[in-house]
Amino acid sequence: MPTSDYDSACLPDLLPLYYRRLFPFSQYFRWLSYGGVSKNYFQNREFSFTLKDDIYVRYQSFSSQNELEKEMQKMVPYKIDIGAVYSHRPSQHNTVKSGTFQALEKELVFDIDMTDYDDVRRCCSAADICSKCWTLMTIAIRILDRALREDFGFHHLLWVYSGRRGVHCWVCDDAARKLSVAARSAVAEYLSLVKGGEETLRKVVLSDPIHPFISRSLSVVEHYFPQYAIVDQDILGNKESVDKVLALLPEDIKKDLIEYYQNHKEPMKRWDRLRQLVDHKKSSSKKGGQYYDKEIMLQYCYPRLDVNVSKGVNHLLKSPFSVHPKTGRISVPIDLKELDTFDPFEVPTISLICEELEKPRADEAEDEDVKDKENEQEAAERRRIRDYKRTSLAKYVKVLDRFLDSMARSRKGEMLKKSDLQKDF
Secondary structure (H helix, E strand, O other): OOOOOOOHHHHHHHHHHHHHHOOOHHHHHHHHHOOOOOOOOOOOEEEEEEEHHHEEEEEEOOOOHHHHHHHHHHHOOOEEEEEEEEOOOHHHHHHOOOOOOOEEEOOEEEEEEHHHHOOOOOOOOOOOOOHHHHHHHHHHHHHHHHHHHHHOOOOOEEEEEOOOOEEEEEEOOHHHHOOOHHHHHHHHHHHOOOOOOOOOOOOOOOOOOOOHHHHHHHHHHHHHHHHHHHHHOOOOOOHHHHHHHHOOOOHHHHHHHHHHHHHOOOHHHHHHHHHHHHHHHHHHOOOOOOOHHHHHHHHHHOOOEOHHHHHOOOOOEEOOOOEOOOOOEEOOEOOHHHHHHOOHHHOOEHHHHHHHHHOOOOOHHHHHHHHHHOOHHHHHHHHHHHHHHOOOOHHHHHHHHHHHHHHHHHHHHHHHHHHHHHHHO
């Protein structure tokens, strides 16, 4: 297998090749056009490019797939962000009368970043991640995906690895794209459970009875918690981490546990004892509530959302298939059927896929004849399809293809429903 060692100094040489031969422009355009939902939908979409040396260019917009391709190949962005669909073309925003240029629609988006869990993960901090803490992203996707589908009725959720230390979710349903700022805020608040800054010790406080949404989220957390928190993070393994857990408990339980922990060092037994004491206190209390063990599990594992990203219609979010300049990894869609085995370290780097592309292939000579016979853009498109299929990028483009096919089937179903209703009248 070709070496995937990535050197950021090579990025200026690799990006032109990536945008010329590997970036899945046709799927990308198909996604953001939404079946031609309205005439100017794609044209009025804002793209933002971060160029070499952190030059930031906002309010880019393109009238067609061809124009987008040419501009990206010319500008060679180090990072691509996607913004809202505006009332006018973003590239002309300076010529529009003040106050009339407005963000109208955008996917409902979520951004989950591993750095927001730094107070509860022991293996890594800041931008670093490892297989032990990646479980937090798996839990976040499981909880949010279920809630968005079952509690809100959304169907078309595109989950994307950011390329470094987090995940993004694009809720692409027609209804989600039309949500107001107030509605987006309401969804984000409903899904937020971990509250308070560094100075707040208990960041999760449950009321009685527990809300059904929290109960269903807890069942996900309970599935992963023993292996993730007790074994991998070893949260009951040394004095410093034990003290952090004990600080979340009432004095009587804390006192009993300090005594018990002096004689019992095995972390799983320590956790079992904590749960027994909480159960006992709960059953002997007339007040009800007192879900201390559940609060600890949620505080250590529940998704931590950047609510501001979800609230704003005009907020930009990193594009799928953008390259992360620091790691070189491609920001790829995640197949939820393989979520538990998704490994961020196996996601291809730009250097790997460009190396794979340079391997000679049997049909190289035949391609030259094809090029002469077809018009240039068609030939380029066909060549690109063959190109990415020869690399590790292929399986991730396939995930996007399946997602787009599912959206197209839904649109077709909606149109049939509408035409049937019209017939009835």
